[in-house]
Amino acid sequence: MKNHRYLRNASWIKLAALLILAALIVPLIAAAFGFAPAETGAALAVAGSITMLDLSKANDSDVVKPIVEEAVGAFPEVSTIAANQLGAGELSYQTLIRDGYPSVSFHDMNAGLTASKSKTRLERFECFPFGGRVQAAKHAADNWKRGGASGYFSFEALGVMKAAMFAMAKQIWYGRATDAKGFPGLKNFTAFGTTVTDPITGKTYSLAINATGTTANTGSSAYLVVSNADNVELQFGTGSVFDLPEPRIGDYVDPNDSNKTIEGYISVLQGFAGLQTPNVHCVRRICNLTDDSGKGMTDALLAKALKEFPSGVRPTAIYMSTFQRYKLQISRSVVLNGNGNQRPDQPAVAPVPTDYDGIPIYATDAIGDTDAIEAAALSEE
Numbered sequence: 001m002k003n004h005r006y007l008r009n010a011s012w013i014k015l016a017a018l019l020i021l022a023a024l025i026v027p028l029i030a031a032a033f034g035f036a037p038a039e040t041g042a043a044l045a046v047a048g049s050i051t052m053l054d055l056s057k058a059n060d061s062d063v064v065k066p067i068v069e070e071a072v073g074a075f076p077e078v079s080t081i082a083a084n085q086l087g088a089g090e091l092s093y094q095t096l097i098r099d100g101y102p103s104v105s106f107h108d109m110n111a112g113l114t115a116s117k118s119k120t121r122l123e124r125f126e127c128f129p130f131g132g133r134v135q136a137a138k139h140a141a142d143n144w145k146r147g148g149a150s151g152y153f154s155f156e157a158l159g160v161m162k163a164a165m166f167a168m169a170k171q172i173w174y175g176r177a178t179d180a181k182g183f184p185g186l187k188n189f190t191a192f193g194t195t196v197t198d199p200i201t202g203k204t205y206s207l208a209i210n211a212t213g214t215t216a217n218t219g220s221s222a223y224l225v226v227s228n229a230d231n232v233e234l235q236f237g238t239g240s241v242f243d244l245p246e247p248r249i250g251d252y253v254d255p256n257d258s259n260k261t262i263e264g265y266i267s268v269l270q271g272f273a274g275l276q277t278p279n280v281h282c283v284r285r286i287c288n289l290t291d292d293s294g295k296g297m298t299d300a301l302l303a304k305a306l307k308e309f310p311s312g313v314r315p316t317a318i319y320m321s322t323f324q325r326y327k328l329q330i331s332r333s334v335v336l337n338g339n340g341n342q343r344p345d346q347p348a349v350a351p352v353p354t355d356y357d358g359i360p361i362y363a364t365d366a367i368g369d370t371d372a373i374e375a376a377a378l379s380e381e
Helices: 002-032 037-047 052-059 064-074 076-080 148-177 299-306 322-336
Strands: 083-085 092-100 119-126 128-137 195-197 204-206 208-210 220-225 233-236 248-254 257-276 283-289 317-320 359-363
Touching (some): 076 148, 128 148, 220 299, 220 322, 317 322, 322 359
Parallel strands (some): 083 233, 208 283, 317 359
Antiparallel strands (some): 092 119, 128 257, 195 204
């Protein structure tokens, strides 16, 4: 028994010695490779896709952060589409895109191989100036019952931030049809009738899937998006996502009488934003969705759109209007939740759709239900 007890004690002593040795060696290894153990978790977190909301929390001023967090709820694009902050002084960047792969083949013994290389091209993505002016009349702000001048200015700043996020979300989908001075959007990238050829398999895929609705100016689109650093990603220029300096006191023109001025608190919400689409398989769009019978969103249409991605490429999210999410819900009600004699306690309507085949579904007010019916490719610009 004494020998067994001695062996057990010896084992614990060895284990303790190993743990102590590890505690001493790990910091030395970390220092040798230029990082501290405390930074490892952060590095792993950054390895995944981050969003505009994440960047704002990390980089924006203390004035902007709470405004962004309060405004973000209504716009799923802000918290679900990947985003990147360019370096100091950078408002554009180039990325190398592969359009073709090197050739490979089986060959005879002692035979050579044909030399080849990838077919590539450089594509430039730019960030465009974006923002809004925040101003509040001093005589009104100073007498604001909910926090005085700072409370009133925060109220106005929140309004500008919400407007900015909505404008940004619309630009993501509609591009320069929304604002000609902004970046091209995903509707530009997925023009009606456009196809792409996979550079390695040679298979052809449709970028836009036609739901065949016909009633004029009642159209809508849904987007199946792959969002990460190599696919759809928002780009923000130097500095912060949004910059909102502390308000200054100055005069501005009376909006009701251009001959008069108002003393007020003034600031400008400013940023630089762009959108990259470097991969032919980064997005697919279902277009001409309407309220016509059988022309709204269905699981069959989502399956058809998913078929247009190569094997191994899977969207990270699906975006559609609130109305088309309702159409999907109704279509699921008919198939999955119809009441019958044997199912008297079943609900009459299916739950609000939250996913398709495990891919999250987000409803957004930035995608409209009054789009023109598409029958030809749109201009890229």
